[in-house]
Amino acid sequence: MEYDVIVVGAGLSGLVATSEIVKSGKKVLLLDQEPESSLGGQAWWSFGGLFLVNSPEQRWMGIKDSRELAWQDWLGSAGFDREEDEDYWGRKWAEAYIDFAAGEKRAWLHSLGIRFFPVVGWAERGGYLAEGHGNSVPRFHVVWGTGPGIVKPFEQMVRSAMSSGVVDYRPRHRVDELITHEGAVIGVRGSILISSSAERGEESSREVLGDFEFHAQAVVISSGGIGGNHELVRQNWPPGLGKAPKTMLSGVPAHVDGRMLGITEQAGGRIVNRDRMWHYTEGIKNWNPIWPKHGIRILPGPSSLWLDAKGQRFPAPNFPGFDTLGTLKTIQDTGYDYSWFILTKKVIEKEFALSGSEQNPDLTGKSIRMVLSRALGGIPAPVQAFLDHGEDFVIAHTLPELVAGMNKLTSDNLIKLAEIERQLIARDREMDNKFTKDLQITALRGQGTT
Ligand SMILES: Cc1cc2nc3c(=O)[nH]c(=O)nc-3n(C[C@H](O)[C@H](O)[C@H](O)COP(=O)(O)OP(=O)(O)OC[C@H]3O[C@@H](n4cnc5c(N)ncnc54)[C@H](O)[C@@H]3O)c2cc1C
Numbered sequence: 042m043e044y045d046v047i048v049v050g051a052g053l054s055g056l057v058a059t060s061e062i063v064k065s066g067k068k069v070l071l072l073d074q075e076p077e078s079s080l081g082g083q084a085w086w087s088f089g090g091l092f093l094v095n096s097p098e099q100r101w102m103g104i105k106d107s108r109e110l111a112w113q114d115w116l117g118s119a120g121f122d123r124e125e126d127e128d129y130w131g132r133k134w135a136e137a138y139i140d141f142a143a144g145e146k147r148a149w150l151h152s153l154g155i156r157f158f159p160v161v162g163w164a165e166r167g168g169y170l171a172e173g174h175g176n177s178v179p180r181f182h183v184v185w186g187t188g189p190g191i192v193k194p195f196e197q198m199v200r201s202a203m204s205s206g207v208v209d210y211r212p213r214h215r216v217d218e219l220i221t222h223e224g225a226v227i228g229v230r231g232s233i234l235i236s237s238s239a240e241r242g243e244e245s246s247r248e249v250l251g252d253f254e255f256h257a258q259a260v261v262i263s264s265g266g267i268g269g270n271h272e273l274v275r276q277n278w279p280p281g282l283g284k285a286p287k288t289m290l291s292g293v294p295a296h297v298d299g300r301m302l303g304i305t306e307q308a309g310g311r312i313v314n315r316d317r318m319w320h321y322t323e324g325i326k327n328w329n330p331i332w333p334k335h336g337i338r339i340l341p342g343p344s345s346l347w348l349d350a351k352g353q354r355f356p357a358p359n360f361p362g363f364d365t366l367g368t369l370k371t372i373q374d375t376g377y378d379y380s381w382f383i384l385t386k387k388v389i390e391k392e393f394a395l396s397g398s399e400q401n402p403d404l405t406g407k408s409i410r411m412v413l414s415r416a417l418g419g420i421p422a423p424v425q426a427f428l429d430h431g432e433d434f435v436i437a438h439t440l441p442e443l444v445a446g447m448n449k450l451t452s453d454n455l456i457k458l459a460e461i462e463r464q465l466i467a468r469d470r471e472m473d474n475k476f477t478k479d480l481q482i483t484a485l486r487g488q489g490t491t
Pocket residue numbers: 049050051052053054055072073074075079081082083084085086087088089090091214215216217263264265266292293294296297298300301396397398
């Protein structure tokens with residue numbers, strides 16, 4: 042046998058798996074349907090926010106995190122409800138992952154040269170009770186160099202194993218079938234796709250040039266999710282999230298097509314957690330798209346007012362950055378598949394950020410000068426580009442102009458000036474005191490934002 046292990050997918054998970062396997066002296070065949078330009082998959086585009094527990098970065102910010110608190114949060118978010126069946130391994134995996142994140146994870150990454158931006162972000166704050174969904178404390182550690190920074194050491198390890206002949210990496214090799222014998226997967230069959238000059242992340246041709254078949258004692262599937270395939274997303278849409286939206290954007294490239302999941306199932310693989318999807322609701326159309334329907338997620342700071350299509354503030358705890366899936370359900374229940382953020386220029390400057398490596402050139406390019414210039418104020422250039430070109434933005438100097446612009450953008454004519462004005466004045470009144478009954482303001486003060 043030529044290879045010990047076949048790894049399908051050269052995204053971050055495939056690169057990590059390959060680099061770990063070769064350490065044990067095994068020979069790996071690494072296959073990917075995309076051209077070499079897309080090596081590293083989604084992770085290259087990512088913001089590189091990693092989950093760590095009780096890190097020096099957290100302690101430096103005065104955050105007291107612990108394995109116990111992280112486990113409490115994990116249980117609240119996971120909602121394990123089928124422990125004897127689908128959740129059996131999920132729970133075991135979660136326990137092991139919490140140990141990893143509170144234990145060796147940071148030291149391991151550090152040993153590979155990965156460093157972190159010293160400000161830890163607070164994603165998914167929850168907004169319920171202590172045992173409910175969400176992170177009780179900030180845990181989103183941004184890699185210095187964002188997505189490319191996390192891909193780099195693993196790519197380097199794989200490339201060095203390629204030069205020593207231990208890894209055979211074959212781009213444009215799309216797996217179409219898993220070969221089984223007596224209940225075990227013993228190899229893969231697939232199509233060699235025509236060579237492609239597509240740049241990183243761009244959709245590449247599916248024209249077939251030939252076929253292939255390889256055998257190995259083990260096959261690892263690291264083919265990513267289904268987010269680039271809206272048909273599959275709709276087919277699997279969980280009833281608990283309301284109706285699937287009519288309009289969807291893709292936060293991921295087209296290669297995240299979910300095809301390999303069906304192929305794995307045909308070979309006897311068991312797919313779990315179909316109903317546990319994750320969709321961000323704060324997606325905006327990329328004015329400068331790289332892949333089809335390219336959506337960029339707003340990383341919402343906590344101050345914007347979040348309103349439904351009719352201009353009514355969402356009820357607690359549907360505040361920016363609190364409960365993504367809960368807010369998705371709340372939005373879907375309105376019968377409209379969009380919502381509004383209202384914010385001022387000061388809020389845009391202070392806390393508006395966009396997810397993704399290319400939207401954060403300062404952190405991605407490891408430029409201390411550019412990062413420091415964030416603190417001086419002003420609107421970051423990628424955000425300004427969206428204000429200038431993004432079709433989802435309305436910029437106005439007065440409230441009547443803003444409302445007119447909002448109504449023009451959707452043509453639904455649902456926003457009433459008096460309603461918006463009333464809610465803004467009411468919220469501003471709540472800011473005058475150190476006391477308040479508005480939970481969004483309590484939350485702002487809880488993290489020292491006001
Ligand atoms: C803009 C953006 C921001 C993100 N921010 C964060 C963040 O801050 N923190 C975080 O934790 N996560 C983040 N993510 C998510 C994270 O990057 C992904 O979950 C992760 O990179 C997925 O890695 P993967 O290797 O499992 O899949 P992928 O990167 O999708 O790689 C799978 C590979 O398999 C290949 N493949 C699929 N099917 C076949 C087949 N049949 N034959 C051959 N090859 C096949 C694909 O071509 C692809 O190269 C972000 C993602 C994006 C896009």
